Amino acid sequence: MDSWKLEYRCFNPQQQGLREAxxxxxxxxxxxxxxxxxxxxxxxxxxxxxxxxxxxxxxxEIAGETIENESLVNAPNWLLLSFRIEGGDWFNLSEADILSYHQQLDIKQAILTRTLRFRGPAGRHTCIEQRRLVSMDQPHLAALQTLIYAEDWSGAIEIRSALDGHIVNAGVERYRDLNNLHLKSLTAESVTDDMCWLEVETNQSHIRIAQAATTRFWRGDKVIGLKPRVDRLEGSISHLYKTELDANQPLRIEKIAAIYTSRDHAISEPGLEARKAVAQSATFEQLAGRHILLWKQLWRRFDFDIVHEDAEEEDRTEQILRLHILHLIQTTSPHVMDLDVGVPARGLHGEAYRGHIFWDELFVFPLFNLRMPEITRALLRYRYRRLDEARRAARKAGYHGAMYPWQSASNGREESQHLHLNPKSGNWIADNSHLQRHINAAVAYNVWQYYQVTRDMEFLSFYGAEMLLEIARFWASLASYNEELARFVILRVMGPDEYHDAYPDKDQPGLNNNAYTNLMAVWVLLRALDLREILPTQRFSELCQTLNLSKEEFALWDEISRNMHVPFHQDDHGHDIISQFEGYQELAEFDWEGYRNKYGDIQRLDRILEAENDSPNRYKVSKQADVLMLFYLLSSEELDELLTHLGYSFEYETIPRNIDYYLERTSHGSTLSRVVNSWVLARANRPGAWALFTEALNSDVADIQGGTTPEGIHTGAMAGTVDLIQRCFTGIETRGDVLWLNPSLPEGLKSLNLNIRYRQHVLGLQMTTTCVRICTEPSAEQPIQIGIGGKIYHLKQGEVREFQL
Incomplete structure (x- = not known):
């Protein structure tokens, strides 16, 4: 196996959607x-x-209601290039007599290659070789190179090169009953014999999208000038070229396309820029050379090396991790530094979740924080630009501060639906997922972690602190004082689990005192209070004046941070378990064995139960980690400090007991579940971490959820698997101006090498089960503090240190 290649050696229509993603x-x-x-x-x-x-x-109009969906738009198709031989049918992969087929994604170079041989009428053999790229060097350009070999015949061939703007969003079957025509045609024109262009506009947001393409032909090194027949339909334009093929020399076709929109910077208008870009573009080989160079530079930052006792396991793990890194960079590359975009939960790879931004950045940002934090900074600005919308949402709901939406898209309003379709039953059912207020803790956590890794005081002073303070204000207004408990409580929310959105047989949605939500709210309040000591005095004073923050408000935050309620219950052995939410212990145990025997795959238990006219609200079942998210985000030291601050006792044994308790009650209905569970098992030095890690690793490549990956990759799960290697197995933690290292390599993993950036230092980390070696590249930066084994060491630029474990 080549750990830099993803290969398919046959054409399989049933697998095509997965492969396309x-x-x-x-x-x-x-x-x-x-x-x-x-x-x-x-x-x-x-x-x-x-x-x-x-x-x-x-x-x-659905179920008697008018619902509005905001979607990431399927743009015009620039790729279209087809052919037919001597007036026959246009080539169709599903109908052709395929003799051999090979498709390869070069992960290192981000180039997709396809080679196929087929037998045509009269037994004639033809070979097609194609390469394509989406340029990392020039972000508006894409290119396709095609070579056609007539192996044992000569004759006429017709080539059709098109731009198709007659496109709908139809990539998710369960959305197809919804209106999906987002584009209206503006222009479709032939410019020259080798160039055409079109322009469309989204029919509500009025974003103009322009595409231009050149199609050029070669025999050997000789350019062939062909005059096309132009076929123009509403929303599409085609150039049809006729030429001759012979067995002595292949026909080379290069299609270069440019995409611009009215949202772009430094343009006159998108159509003009697209036409100019392709008119001045280089050849495919020249574009590929610059593209490969940029990817080589990126891999210097993002690659890693592992040694596993099983060589085959090592190659497979490296291959999938590199594939994950590829897709994460393709979704959030250095080009986002100049864009107003977030991290779609399903990448730029499909239409599931309509391209919305959830909390997946919580899993994505750690990778970029330690490799290219400038990307995180740009993506956090997406949240800052929508701070006013979050403030409006809080006011509308009767709260103070800023309340970020569970699903976000263009302007930061709540995009979560009131209804969603259960494809198992065909029923439209209520969707209460907007009650996942913990998204606000995720935004604050991301701001804080970025600052801890980079010490970017400018960002914290002018963007991050304002978000932290307004989110803290929201949590304080969401909390209410309970006289009976003599503690603050948070009512009517949903936790990360998502299976539970209400109490059994209650009409009112929401749950009380979700432990993850309550504890993370306290964590945010404490970080907001820390800003008093971190920010420059003048800037902190300015923020307090601007936001009208008083000493009394800070005093309230401090009081809530010491007196938030956290529910507990006892397991069958009488040990304290952190309750997922208040009343969790009163729910019924679930017949896991019976349902597995009946249905086999029960990952989406919520759909199964709804189809049976039942609900997971009645049972101790989880779609994904909820309480265990605390052990994912917070080290045992941080959790100890947090619970002690609240007046609760904490024993380290609390962690493994909770892990066992909730793992037994989780269906892993989310790809994130295995990431989190593998993390907490690994950090607790428990067996099974590597097995869960490899399951998480296969989430997308094997489409373990049975049909979700063709609708788009899972950015959170992909990033989470990489971060298991980067932070979990290394024990990297950034807190208190110290880079802490506490390696815990799982069973079978012998060594791990990677490079990270911490506060402008480039560090090379080499870890085995017995030793950590740290080297720093020369720089002008001040020494940093490294924490290992409870001790803190100063590390200067250009220094090499080795620590025995």
């Missing part, structure tokens, strides 16, 4: 699914191009 190419500005160039959307193929931040809203 996994072979998506992108550069942070836009991405193109790995569909065949000749394909149009049908039951097998779904070609699609998505532009970061390009959203549109449509209304649909």
């Amino acid at each position: 996994l072979c998506t190419l992108g550069n942070g500005y836009f991405a193109c699914r790995g569909a065949a160039p000749e394909a149009t959307a049908d039951d097998v193929h779904y070609p699609a191009t998505y532009i970061a931040g390009c959203y549109n809203r449509l209304q649909t």
Whole structure:
């Protein structure tokens, strides 16, 4: 196995959707699914191009209600290139007599290659070789190179090169009953014999999208000038070229496309820029050379090396981790530094969740914090620009401060639906997921972790602190004092679990005192109070004046941070368990064995129970980690400090007891679940961490949820698996101006090497089960503090230190 290649050696229509998602190419500005160039959307193929931040809203009548959905728009298809031989049918992969087929994604170079041989009429053999890229060097450009070999025949061939803007969003079956026509045609024109262009506009957000493409032909080194027949339909434009093939020399075709929108910076208008870009573009090989160079530079920052006792396991693990890094960079590359975009939960790879931004950045940002924190900084600005919308949402709900939405898209309003479709039953049911107020803790946590890694005081002073303070203000207003408990409580929310959105047989949605929510609210309040000592005095004073923050408000935050209620209950052995929420212990135990025997795959237990006219609200079941998220985000030291601050006792044994208790009651209905559970097992030095890690690793490549990956990758799960290698197994923790290292390599993993950035220092980490070696590159930065084994050491630039474990 080549750990830098993802390969498929046959054409499999049933697997095509999955392969298209996994072979998506992108550069942070836009991405193109790995569909065949000749394909149009049908039951097998779904070609699609998505532009970061390009959203549109449509209304649909459903179940007697008008609902409005905002979606990441499927942009015009630039890729279309097909052919037919001597007036026959246009080539169709599903109908051709395929003799050999090989598709390869070069992970290192981000280039997709396809080679196929087929037998045509009269037994003639033809070979096709194709390469494509979405340029990392020039973010508006993409390119396709095609070579056609007539192996044992000569004759006429017709080539069709098109730009198709007659596109709908139809990549998710359960959304197809909703209105999905987002684009209206503006222009479709032939400019020259080798260039055409089109322009469309989203019908609600009025974003203009322009594409231009050149199609050029070569025999050997000789350019062939062909005059096309132009085929123009509403929303599409095609150039049809006729030429001759012979067995002595292949026909080379290069299609270069440019994409611009009216949201772009430093342009006159998108159509002009697109036409100019392709007119001045280099050849495919020249574009590829610069593209490969940029990726080589990125891999210097993001690659790693592991040694596993099983060589095959080592190669497979490295291959999938590198594939995950590829897709994360293609979704959030350095190009996002100049864009107003967030991290879509399903990347720029498909239409699941309509391209919305959830809390997945909680799992994505740690990778970039320690490799290229400038990307995190840019993506956090997405949240800052929507701070006023979060303030409006809080006021509308009767709270103070800023209340961020569970699902966000263009302007930061709440995009969560009131209804969603259960494909198992066909029923439209109430969706209360907007009650996941813990998204606010995630935003605050991301701000704080970015600051801890970078010590970017400018960002904290002018962006991050304001978000932290307004989120703290929200938590304080959401909390209320309970006289009976003599503690503060948080009512009517949902936790990360998502299976539980109400108490059994209650009409009112929401749960009381979700432990994760309550503890993370306290964590945010404490970090907001820390700002008094961290920020420059003048800037902190300015913020207090601007936000009208008083000493009394800070005193209230301090009181809540010492007196928040955390529910506990006892397990069958009489040990204290942190309750997922108040009343959790009163729920019924679930018949796991019976349902596994009946249904086999019960990951989406919520859909199964709803189809039976039942509900997970009645049972001790979880879709994914909830309480265990505390052990994922907080070290045992931090959790000890937090619970002690609240007046609760903490024993280290609390962690393994809670892990065992909730693992037995989790269906892993989310790809994030295995990431979190593997993390907490690894940090607790428990067996099974590597097994869960490899399951999480296979979430997308094996589509373990049975059909979700073709609708888009899972950015959180992909980032989470990489972060297990980067932070969990290394024990990296950034707190108190110290980079803490506490390695805990799981069973089978012999060594781990990677480079990270911490406060402008580039550190090389080499870890085994017995030793840690740290080297720093020369720089002008001040020494940093490294914590190992409870001791703190100063590390100067250019220094090498080795520590025995």
